[in-house]
Amino acid sequence: MKKWQDILGINARNSHYLSYNTWRGRQIADSKLKTKEVLSHYSLSCPELLAIFKDRDDIHRFTWENLPDNFVLKPSGGYGGEGILVIRKKSRWAGEWELMDGEIVDIADLRFHAQEILAGRFSLHNTPDIAFIEERIKIIKVFRKYTHQGTPDIRVIVFNKVPVMAMLRLPTLESGGKANLHQGAIGVGIDLATGVTTYGVRHNELVKYVPGTRRKLNGLRIPYWDEILLAAVRAQERIPFLGFLGIDFVISKNRGPLILELNARPGLSIQICNRAGLNKRLERVERLEVRSAEHGVKITKALFGASFADKVSTLGSPRVIGAYERVQILDSKGRKISVLAKIDTGADRSSLDRKLADELGLLREDNIIFTRKYKSAIGKHQKRPVISLTFYLAGKKIETVADVVDRSSLRTKMLIGARDIKDFVINPSR
Secondary structure, eight states: OOOGGGSOOHHHHHHTGGGGBOHHHHHHHTOHHHHHHHHHHTTOOOOOEEEEESSHHHHHHSOGGGOOSSEEEEETTBOTTTTOEEEEEEOSSTTEEEETTSOEEEHHHHHHHHHHHHTTTTBTTSOOOOEEEEEOOOOOGGGTTTOSSSOOEEEEEEETTEEEEEEEEEOOTTTTTOOOGGGTOEEEEEOTTTOBEEEEEETTEEEOBOTTSOOBSTTOBOTTHHHHHHHHHHHHHHOTTBSEEEEEEEEETTTEEEEEEEESSOOSTHHHHHTSOHHHHHHHHTTOOOOSHHHHHHHHHHHHOOGGGGGSOOSSOOEEEOSEEEEEEEOTTSOEEEEEEEEOTTOSSEEEEHHHHHHTTTTSGGGEEEEEEEEOTTSOEEEEEEEEEEEEETTEEEEEEEEEEOOTTSSOSEEEOGGGOTTEEEOTTO
């Protein structure tokens, strides 16, 4: 991590950021069944609910023989991943199933486990609970070589309708096939801009490889990444009582991203596997006015794209460009407009002339990501829009953000900064 002061500690989380979560919001997040009810009401996808057990009579009246080959038996108010029974497949004999570790359970075992859930064995304060059964989401192909038996999940932390950090959680032999870091699962940071995995951590120690292999944990591209970010923000939009929220996703082969559960007190080890602190990120978005889910995702990609993603290897030789290059900018109608641009490795972000941006329709409200303040050369404080920009450089499509400035007195109407030319080799003599 770059700076220790960027790290969010548990005291700061509890005293400040958890204050954005009301009692009503926590009641929803702390109950997996209430979460399902709210998500379903707003057409946000989650695993299918198969059965609910509120008392012993429900358990004994239920026809367990009709359950599918695989499913999950859970406590509604379970804490720390405890009490979750994952059924992998039916066993050889009727009324028997096989767990993820190969252990065989029968109807009597399932009934007993459901009764323990009702008694509150797995709840936070040992208070009576509700048991339920939901569909088991199987491991999709892209994750099969990275996980041990269980289905990985993806945690996204959202604050003020902006995703601020994410990680992939991979079940291991030690975790018993569960995606629970406290039980030995691996957490892998995810670059928010691209959905590419970055750094792995297990028991708060950095790891590079899947246990027992030489398969690297970094460089894995998460499927449906944009859809996951959008769904995360939309979930917070629908539950405004949870301003600081962890949202867990699983990916279904047939249905795409599904919201598994909400967490009103997301853990902080996500900072280790991202090698970044939450504190600074939360401060940057706390007072932003976020207009929509799409706007929130744009802010995320503009502010929190990790430099690691630029290190992911690309096919072919790097393109060679000169100090000045003609680029094609996409205007608001998707047309390509040819513009001469200056290549400047001394500038971090690209910039576009204000008049040109206006002519191209790029200063419309839904294309302005945010407005930032800066001090001019004469010491005057001014506001500068930061917009979403797509252009083609040497045949490569680049989707980025750019400052809007007055370049009327300069040779070129566009400047391309260092963050947008990392895949290029610059030859000033061209």
